[in-house]
Amino acid sequence: MAKRNFKILQFTNRLLMLEKALPEDKTILEIREITLRFGGLEALNGLSFSIASHQIVSIIGPNGAGKTTLLNAISGVYPLDSGEIFFRGMPISRLKSFQIAALGVNRTFQQAQLFSNMTVLENVMVGMHPRTKSGFLGGMLHLADERREEKMIQEKAKTLLNFFGLLAKADWMAGHISIAEQKRLEICRAMAGEPELLLLDEPVAGLNIRETEAMGDLIIQLKKTGQTIILVEHNMHLVMGISDWLIVLHHGSKIGEGHPEEMQQDRRVVEAYLGA
Amino acid sequence: MGTKNKIYLLIFTLIILTIPAALQNNYHLMVLNVAALNIIVVIGLNLLIGYAGQISLGHAAFFGLGAYLSAIFTVTFGLPLWPAIILAMAITGMIAFAIGIPTLKLEGHYLVMATLGFNIIIYIVMIQLETVTGGPSGFAGIPRLKIAGFVFDSDLKIYYLLWAVSSGVLLLALNLIHSRVGRAMAALSHNEIAARCAGIDTENYKVKIFVISAALASLAGSLYAHYLTFISPGTFSFFYSIQVVTMVLIGGIGSLWGSVLGAILLTILPEILHAAKEYNVLIYGIILMVVLMFFPQGLFPGIARVFQKRKMDGQAEF
Amino acid sequence: MTLSLQLFQFILSGLTTGSTYALIAIGFSLIHNATGIVNFAQGEFVMLGGMFMITFYSFLKLPMLPAFILTVFSVAAVGLLLEIGPIRRAKSKEILILVMITVGASISIKGLSMILWGKNPMTLPPFSGEAPLFFYGAVIMPQSIWIFGITVGVVFALNYFFKRTMTGKAMRAVAASRRSAMLTGIPVDRMILLSFTLSGALGAVAGMILTPITTTSYDVGVMLGLKGFSAAILGGYGSMPGAVAGGLLLGVFESLGAGLISSEYKDAVAFLVLLIILFLKPSGILGRGRLRRV
Secondary structure, three states, X not given: XXXXXXXXXXXXXXXXXXXXXXXXXXXXXXXXXXXXXXXOEEEEEEEEEEEEOOOEEEEEOOOOOOHHHHHHHHOOOOOOOEEEEEEOOEEOOOOOHHHHHHHOEEEOOOOOOOOOOOEHHHHHHHHOHHHOOOOHHHHXXXXXXXXXXHHHHHHHHHHHHHHOOOHHHOOOEHHHOOXXXXXXXXXXHHHHOOOOEEEEEOOOOOOOHHHHHHHHHHHHHHXXXXXXXXXXXXXXXXXXXXXXXXXXXXXOEEEEEEOHHHHHHOHHHHHHHHOO | XXXXXXXXXXXXXXXXXXXXXXXXXXXXXXXXXXXXXXXXXXXXXXXXXXXXXXXXXXXXXHHHHXXXXXXXXXXXXXXXXXXXXXXXXXXXXXXXXXXXXXXXXXXXXXXXXXXXXXXXXXXXXXXXXXHHHOHHHOEOOOOOOEEOOEEOOOHHHHHHHHHHHHHHHHHXXXXXXXXXXXXXXXXXXXXXXXXXXXXXXXXXXXXXXXXXXXXXXXXXXXXXXXXXXXXXXXXXXXXXXXXXXXXXXXXXXXXXXXXXXXXXXXXXXXHHHHHHHHHHHHHHHHHHHHHHHHOOOOHHHHHHHHHOOOOOOOOOOO | OOHHHHHHHHHHHHHHHHHHHHHHHHHHHHHHHHHOOOOOOHHHHHHHHHHHHHHHHHHOOOOHHHHHHHHHHHHHHHHHHHHHHHHHHOOOOOHHHXXXXXXXXXXXXXXXXXXXXXXXXXXXXXXXXXXXXEEOOEEEOHHHHHHHHHHHHHHHXXXXXXXXOHHHHHHXXXXXXXXXXXXXXXXXXXXXXXXXXXXXXXXXXXXXXXXXXXXXXXXXXXXXXXXXXXXXXXXXXOOHHHHHHHHHHHHHHHHHHHHHHOOOOHHHHHHHHHHHHHHHOOOOOOOOOOOOXX
């Protein structure tokens, strides 16, 4: 049953993809009254908001506000207890993570979850998995179609690595590059999936000032290519500098949303952070 | 698959072709033949352990299913040889599919127990269903291997057939690892959640690899049955399951060439140990412990590192 | 014999073997809780229990109680050696590798036993004679009473140890979180060593009380270990009440299977039930499922 629903969603998605990318200001993601509990703890509590495409939206809030849990919910890592998530109008909360990724939502993690048993290049090539199709037979027999696709995968991956400034280290083991490079690699891998929606979980955590600025520039560059980006971050300087829109969470609910300058002045937001 | 692997394959083929001339007697050939069959099982198992990140302590069951099924199909039902072997592979694959789906949702020790339990159940069935399997005294009169009238009736002829098959399996496996599917499997074995979020259907792959590894074990089992023309349940106890897992570990998880080496070494070792008479079990156990204690990455990666120059950024694995 | 009486008989004898499975299962749980690994040599501890007891009591003609105590210490020492040597010295801490090292240890112990004691089955006389007793119409061997009694005694002793003594609580702390235990100054290495030693002792007890009923030989360790492992999983891996429940249940299933279906298939029945339970409730009968946080 779930598989049939997914096939329907895939078909719908392909129809939608025919319109290249969403025109600006169309709602790409809608969160409707979602609740998620861990045992007795309510991590997300009746949360609702919408996100328009071609924007950088930052989700901020004190620790424990539910930001990472929200990303996990969207990417299908945790099931919802109630409510629904709509991606391009399609309900995705009951889909599995890999299906959500195939529909066009890719993400990074708080601590870079790279495949350290593979090279930098191979990590990006893995990212292209949902956009490619050769299977067991093609792989084992090294058929012509598979060979062609492999070549395409390699070239695309190298182009992406170049954009992210990692081409020189393509053959390094992913675990051996610096933290800043690992975080960039994780985003590069996510972009390899050609997502409509990119979720970044604390992309500058652990980076120094210079690396943070570079990451900020990178994210803006990604937005310029038409990418919609949701950012979870603690670094207020970065958030204020690059966001088009802010959503503020506290104890699993939304306590405010708006332009960065408005949110800076909002009384409830300030209280939440200062713990008044 | 990279030039290195192609060179290794070439050397490997040359060695296989020339070794029989250097051997003194049939007994050595027999041991090598069994080694070839073990290679087939171990490669499949390594794909499961090293690439799908799962564990099975029950592969003797699939090996045994292949042996008994194709024996029964040819002897009791009169089917021709190769269709019987392929049918046995198909049925074993289906059984693996059926138990794979619930089993692979388990983790760690539960998975170990489920595969072990499955092995024991099949083993007991082999012993008890006497009218079908011949029971503890075994199943005899299994027809020899042949292709279009040419009968493989000597150890030397079988040697070339079995090593051809096992080289073929090695080739397919090497190709698979360097393909899109191979990367997906390597990803899922390292970090399943990240793999899923990158769009990889991990449950599907796990089951498929389980089925493939079972089918390979079945193929090896069938070839074994038609080689020896006699099989008995004792060969397919879970001790064999442990042996093949050990072969994977000693060769190095995830290293296919290591699997080849591990299979050959651990097939030859018990034969060498026969000379030690009642000390053989003890020595086998000690060797196992020592190798695993000091070479946890397997012998092959360890040896390879000795011969390769190491770059500061580390080598990619093959 | 009426069906209900037969069933009662089967259940009673199942509880007997089940008690030993429970002891073996506790041994598995102990080591798993402290280290996360499955100790495949656990079955060999049981075999050694029988073998050492035979050596001390039947061969060296020591009186029963000293022989009992010596056996427990001897096998506990084997457990200790296993941890101090192969487990601690292993270069890799990967669970699969350590588990396979215990497999190597189990093979080595089996091989050594083969050399020391030969291949023939041996037995112990029952602790208090062979005259069967009658319990509500069912036959029960006096040895069974010893088995129940000793098992209950051991379970109570362990319970007291874990709930009331400092060392026991320290071991539970290590099981709950190794890092926290380290931070509070608990000598984790010593606790791990203790878990192996205790498992050895438990195996010895299980072997000694079981041998008069089932005889022993150098290769009984494998099946016993497997059954004990299944029992631990059945009851919810890692919990002591679970191990006891699992052991008793497994013994009863096996006995019912042997009695009602066929004795050749009894092992298959036991494992089949185990598989079904694993598929339906993977965390075992008393286990708790876990939701993993990312």
